[in-house]
Amino acid sequence: MFEVEDEAFRREAREWLAGHVVGAFAALGAAGGRGVRMWGWGSAGLERELGGWGLDRVGVGAGARGVREPAGSLAQQVVWAEEYARAGAPGRVGHIGENLLAPTLLAYGDETQRRRFLPAVARGEELWCQGYSEPGAGSDLAGLRTVAVRDGDRYRISGQKVWTSLAGEADWCFVLARTEPAERRHRGLSFLLVPMDQPGRIEVRPIRQLTGTAEFNEVFFDGAVARADHVVGGAGRGWRVAMGLLARERGVSTLVQQIGFAGELAEVVGEAARCGAVRDPVLREQLVAQWAALKVMRWNALRTLAGGDAGAPSVAKLLWGGWHRRLGELAMAVRGAVAAVGPGDWSAEEPYRLDALQRLFLFTRADTIYGGSDEIQRNIIAERVLGLPRAEREMPGAEREMPRAERE
Known part of the structure; x- marks a missing residue:
């Protein structure tokens, strides 16, 4: 799978990481592991540095400039991800935006959405969380009950999501909600981009686990607002977008x-x-x-x-x-x-x-x-x-x- 240029890229990535995963960033990586409260929370500074190097080479930065396909080859994306892990770098707080949202916008979003959101993802300036699972609708995602009602140029969202990583720190959440109440199951769902800074309309409650930590959260939407032009893939067509995202995950x-x-x-x-x-x-x-x-x-x-x-x-x-x-x-x-x-x-x-x-x-x-x-x-x-x-x-x-x- 790996060609000569991929191995050259590997050496370049390894050298860059060796010079940046030091000090506090190295300590965060060393303290990481499952059951430790998302060990990457303190690595936002490294995310911003990554926006100046790694992401621009493996895809997100390229997409931010309006290119429809990622710049780096699939092999180079694999190389970068492997070397980052081998360097003992802290868990990525930008993972959800970079690896899930960005490819989804490149595949299903419009040009305005790409230009608005991809540069901030690439620069590590905006963090994302995922609003999919609900009580009673986790593995059976099509049974979700969160609804989004059109109100002029925006949607008002009501419902509950669960097992949401990064919800307390994220700036945005991509939310799968029902926008067409007459439809059932997979039909009539929409993929909405929702700002998390809505006091009184969005409440985040940490979930304590067997490990004693709280890596996940419940998120309650009480009339939370999303712009109508922040629906990805078209209203009522969210299932296709959501499944495309999961394949990338x-x-x-x-x-x-x-x-x-x-x-x-x-x-x-x-x-x-x-x-x-x-x-x-x-x-x-x-x-x-x-x-x-x-x-x-x-x-x-x-x-x-x-x-x-x-x-x-x-x-x-x-x-x-x-x-x-x-x-x-x-x-x-x-x-x-x-x-x-x-x-x-x-x-x-x-x-x-x-x-x-x-x-x-x-x-x-x-x-x-x-x-x-x-x-x-x-x-x-x-x-x-x-x-x-x-x-x-x-x-x-x-x-x-x-x-x-x-x-x-």
Whole structure:
């Protein structure tokens, strides 16, 4: 996949990162990991520096200048993402804007929307969050209840979103809402760009997790306003836009994820060596199996990135969700009973302390649920790839009779 020019780009990226991921930025990266409250929150300064280098080379900056396609090749986007992860840089607070919103605007937005939003994403000046999941409509996104009512040149939005990362810090949120109440399920939804600075109209409530941290939020919209010209892809056509965005979410970012997975696996292997668990043949076999499965995931991700396989995102989600959850379980198994004991340096200010492997175990319990549960991913593969009969869901009889192309 990688050509000579890609490897030259890799060397350039590595050199730039070595000179910028230093000091406070390096400390943020070192403290990161799942179950730590979004370790990249303090890296806004690095985001602005990235706007002057990395993004301009791999796509967002180019899009901001009105070019319809990203400037960097797919291989160079992968190279940049891998080198960023290898540099130990902090988690990206600009990830949602750069990797999700920007490609979506390039694919479905109009020129005015691109010119308004892409430069600020590229420069790290505006942060985004995602308003998709709702109570009762997480994996079944088409069952959402948030509504947006047209009011002159704007929409007024009412409803609730949940599991929203970055909601407390974001400047904007892209929200999937129903704008045509007579339509059902996938039809009549719109993709709206909503400013978060609307006191009294938008309320953000953190959600505390098993890890003791609050990485996610509930977001309540009470008449929140979005401009009518900030609807992406046209009113009532949001499902196509939303699905296009989700496909991008599981593209290059899947490879980045695997860099982090490799680091976590190395930590578990190191712990097994330190405590002697590596001498247990069963645990040793499980560690080797995890290593082999991670290699397979990488090869599969590289193979499918440019292949256009309709089921590839769902296959990838099934693979990494189960793999990561098993790694968390294995991290506890190699420690034995001592895994249940905290690090012992609790304080009144921080009474709930976990070490990295304990956080890994607790956080990964959710990996097969969020982002589309395993059950939903298997349905997608069965119906859209294998052509098996569509599973019956609770919907009006008339809609059950609707041709699949119209429902989707």
